[in-house]
Amino acid sequence: MAQRSPVPKFGNWDNGENVPYTAYFNKARQGRNAAKMINPNDPEENPNMFSDSSSSVQGPTSRFGAERGEPVEQVAGRSRHQQQRSREDGHLWQFTDSPATHDNFGASSESPHHRPVGRGVNSGETRRKPARPNGGPEHGVERSPLHRHARVSTRDGGVSSHSLDGKPSHDSSHGTPGRYRLKPETRGDETEIHKYVGPSLSSSDAPVSILLINWGCHRDLRKVLNLGPAAHVFVVDSHRPIHLHNLSDQNDRVVVLYTRDDEHQTDLAYDFDVPALANACDLNSDDEADEELDSEDENDSESEEEGDGGGSRKRRKVSEDNNTDPVQVFRKLKREYYHMGTFHGKPSGCLMYDLSHTLRKNTNELLWLACVSLTDQFVHQRLTDERYQAGVMELEQHINSSGNLESVTLVTLKDGTKIRAPNASKIAYEDEPRLMLLQEWTLFDSMLCSSYIATRLKTWSDNGIKKLKLLLARMGFALVDCQQKFQYMNLEVKRKMKDEFDRFLPEYGLTDFYYRSFLRLHGYRSRVSAADVVYGVTALLESFVTTDSSCASKQFGVAYDALSLSNLDKLKAGMQHAIKIQRAILRQGSTAITKSGCIRSGRKFRWVKLEDSVDTKLLGYPQALTKFCYFLMDALREKGARMKPLLCACLSQEASKVLIVGVSGKPRLGAVQGNAFGIAFRNAAEEIGVEFFHELFESSWIVLDAAAVNSFMVRLTEKL
Structure with missing residues (x-):
């Protein structure tokens, strides 16, 4: 049997010289800075690396940092910070x-x-990427x-x-x-x-x-x-x-x-195949010119309808079988599709979760964001109650299959005592009252200001406040208890709330006071509802003081952080700002309803202009102004007024600019028309020759010069 060569000593591995291995290290350090070297694997010299037993994320992060020439201490600290945020926050980057x-x-x-x-x-190892400048x-x-x-x-x-x-x-x-x-x-x-x-x-x-x-x-x-x-x-x-x-x-x-299945579940009904219509388009055609021509044809058709007393509507909607020209059929269907008005399909968060679920990359954090996205459409009245219930049932199935069901976990202490330990974080669903930010408010103030109760009891008036106090007294709730912060309110009142509300609220026309909602539970520390997250994050997004992109991007960062359970302080700050916005909505709404001539009514729509210098700082944002419009529409409906679309103009955050928002009411299942203000806004602004900005998040939002508001409204009245 052949004798193996002896293993060389530490030092020179190429020959048999007995050179200490430390000599090579000392030689390598010559000419470098005299900074203190630490061993990143020594817990005494680098305690941050070993402060957490779970270090699966740490390795790759440290490697990337080392490639960029960062100090070892900085790499270790940053790696631990990212690991902790990835575990506790559960941001999308986990996915x-x-x-x-x-x-x-x-x-x-x-x-x-x-x-x-x-x-x-199929690769066996990770190839090291070269360092980049x-x-x-x-x-x-x-x-x-x-x-x-x-x-x-x-x-x-x-x-x-x-x-x-x-x-x-x-x-x-x-x-x-x-x-x-x-x-x-x-x-x-x-x-x-x-x-x-x-x-x-x-x-x-x-x-x-x-x-x-x-x-x-x-x-x-x-x-x-x-x-x-x-x-x-x-x-x-x-x-x-x-x-x-x-x-x-x-x-x-x-x-x-x-997907076609998602489109078949939308609120607006149409009986033509949109993908087939899209494949008939010529991608090289001047589509904008075609749309303008279609818009003119549509306006001409509407003018004919008005002159004929509605008889031309039947003539305009000719069946495809009677029209032999395929070009005319295509133009007709395309015009009908584009002029349906704006509406909403499946929430983007739910689509993203479906994608992650298909790839088997779904996590509890992504599921929670899907719940928030569905609740966002419900809170901002972008979908019908029927579609919301269908979405809730779908997400409930995901919650049940993801291990979020209530389970009793018993932990035995050293002395033999058994205690119930809650899960670290889970998602639950339950019936929730339509009371805005109840967990961060008082029961009395939430009922006073929430749009659902305020518009029905008219809580902006003395008579409405008396009704509210009488309702609380009939339910056996002391006013002193109801004016305490809900978190510290009498437990007996909390326990009896649902039964008493179900008993007395139908007498006031509040028949659908409770709705199915989602909760995020984090041990004993926090309990956050998806609706509260929507209110808080939306308020943070619309709280920038200047219109430059850097300020808006900063607020987006704050709102993004507020989605995490480890940043509840930011979310609570957004909730408090949302409370201020809701109080401003109640003040301005009561003024608009009680003051004669404040709301102007036209043949096809109503419009109101906010001029209060204090509340416009809170309501001069698209989503806040949209909520104000829905509040006014609900209040006018309770007064018995005929339902019409509503426009609201408010001073924008830009100097000498006015923000105009148009709403057509809550979506109805099977409706044939969505929000039609998008095309009308652009055409009216172009015809009066005023400078405008129409590339906002919704087509029913537009920014104009303050001096052009009246002429814009006159032209819009003529077009609609």
Whole structure:
């Protein structure tokens, strides 16, 4: 048997010289800074690394940091911070930045002409990426799980993990550098996107992917973004109608997350095949000119209807069988689709969760965000009660199958005592009263200001307050208890609330006071409802004081952080701001209803103008003004007024600018018309020749010069 060669001593492994191994280290340190070196694996020298026993996220993060030349102490501290936030907060980056996620996405979603970077499904080890200069990755765009270069864009304020130049855009950056970039778009400016997806991007370059969340369906993205051959846009948007060019099979640059089953469940009813209509479109045609022509034809048809007393409506809606010209049939169907008005499909958060569930990447955090997105549409009256109930039933099934059911966990202490220990965090569902921010308010104030009760009891008047106090007395609730913060209110009152409300509220016409809602429970510490999260986050989004994009992006970052259970202080701050907004709605609503001539009525709609300098600072935002419009419509309905769409004008945060919002009422199942103010707003503003801004989150929002409001309303009255 051959004798193996002896193992050399520590030191020189190439020959048999007995050189101490420390001599090589001392030689390597010559010429370097005399900074203190620490051993990152020693718990005494680097305690941050060992403060948590769970360190699965730490390794990759430290590797990425070391590649950028960061000190070991900084890498370890940052890795621990990201690990703790990923475990407790459960941000969306848990879904996108886990090693398993990169493996699957790299294998399934990568371009066939480009090998994925890092460890793939079939690869045995992770290839080390070369260090990059501080200027950022190639092309200035960071890595994505879907493609090598990607950019995630959101509308109406946002948070950026890294700005377009590779630097953090605000203090709170989310996500791991080198994976994806979250960039908000607030003013409809697509010039930044052009730098990465425009014609200058050749087909030989690595593919660039853009994910548009809750924006983009209504625009011809292929034309607006001027997409290059290596660029792809993925759209997850609940706004309807969808631009037909985005759905066409000829358009391989834009992919809309869209299923026919979801569209069949929308509130508005239409009996034509939208994908087939999209495939009949010519992508190279001047679609905007066609839409303008269609708009003129529609206006002419409406004028004929008015002159004929409605008889031309039957003539205009001719069946396809009687029309032999396919071009005319196509134009007619396209005109009907675009002029249905705006409405909403399945919430974007629910679509994203369905995608993660299909990929088996669903987590409790993503499920909670889906619950919040569905509740957002319900709170802001973007879907019918029937569709909301269907969505609730679907999410309840996911909650039950995800291990969120109530379970008794017994823990035995050292002395043998058994105690009940709650789960760290879980999602539950239960019937919740239509009382706004009850957990952060008092029962009396919540009933006084919530739109559901305030509009029915008319709590802005002395008689309405008397009714409210009488109702509480009949239920046996002491006024002193009801005026305490709900968190510290009498437990006996809390226990009896549901039974007493079910007993007495139907006498006041409040028959649907309770609705199915979702709760996030975090041990014994917190109990947050999805509706409260919607109120708080919406208030944070609309609390910027200036209109520049940096301020709006900062507020988006604050709102993004507020979605996490570890940032309840930010969420509670948003809830308190939402309470101020609701009080302003009650004040201005009572003034508009009781003051004669404040609400002007036209043939097709009503409109009101807010001029209070104090409350306009709270209500001069699109979503807050929309809530005010719905409050007025509910109050007018309770007074017996005929239902009409309502417009509200309010001073904007910009100097000498006015924000105008139009609502057509709560969606009704089987309706044939949505919110028709979008096209009417643009046409009226163009015809009077005034400068306007119409690229807001909803097409029924528009910003005009303050001096042009009256002429705009006159022209709008003539068109509608």
